[in-house]
Amino acid sequence: MTNEIESQGIVRELIETNITRRLIPRGLSWFGCMGGLSLVAFMIQLGTGVFLMFYFIPSATEAVASIQKVSHSVPYGWLVHRIHAVGPHVMIAMVLSHMLRILFKGIYRHPRELHWVSGACLLILTLVMYYTGYLLSAGNHSSHSFIPVTFVYALHIAGIPLAMGLFMGIHFFMVRSTGIYEPL
């Protein structure tokens, strides 16, 4: 019983330290939320992508047909597919806005150089993610159809997301330890 209280104490401490008792500098800009919005956009892509994984067939001949099946036969499949197709545009717009703010406000400076490096790598990975997604949706109609669809699919659903997860972890850990950019 005492141990249960101890365990609850740790959880309570984590919540209090990180959320309820946490104090931050006053007057933070609304534009400072762009990084968080990029994460939200990524989570939307992740959710819709997992849904599409159940129906997509990674084959040069059946890829396009399977996407059409999702759009026409699966309930709300058209909506999920559409969100997944439009999402990268919104996500990249958020990431670019976030990076432009960082650039113009000089937040990349010491001690935050590695934040910029990890963020820039995330942007490049996002662009590669979009490109592999395009190749998958194009199937054998793509000009790069010599690349096996299964290889592109593995990159799109596992390779690049894992790399992105790693870079995001590093990015968030560093932001947490050095703190957000404080207003004057």
Add this chain to the structure above:
Amino acid sequence: MAMLDTPCRGEAFASLDVNTYMTILANASPLLFQKTKLLSLVVRFDNMKDYTKGKSPEMLEPFFPNELSRHIIVSCFLVILEMGAVIFFPLSWKAIDRPDHIPWFLLPVYKLHKLVHNEVLFIFVLVLSALLFVSWPFLVRDKKWNVSSFHNAEGKNGSYAKHSKERCNLWHRPVLFAIVISTIISLITLCFIKT
């Protein structure tokens, strides 16, 4: 065991030695020890920035609900924006001559590919641009201000910290500002070039 009898909450837990706590817990309940191990590791390696250092209460605001609600509100806007894009995207208005499968954010790369016919040179330019982009903070490092601004921003000298922070903005460094602006204008112009 006397330590376990104390309710381990808030300020009390902060003073508890993690190693002592883990030893006692491992002897008392191995199963709970495993469950708690991860949480304790999180607590141990947690090095979250403390914003309260060197600041008066008027300079601070609570994360919950202020910052959290800010994020929730902008997230709702993002969802509305995305739903709007689902309905209206792609726009029928086409000011730029481009194939349908090239998105707006890859347009400079596409136009560059059209302009540079040598594949090796094209890839070299792309890789070089990516390297310059990633290593930007190291290329424009200002040794005179960087280290001192970080240490002084901790609160040792308020006025100096303020001065060094003011210098952070890009428009306070005209050469860098000119480079960035001209690069952005070049990229936008590249999108409108007819190839």
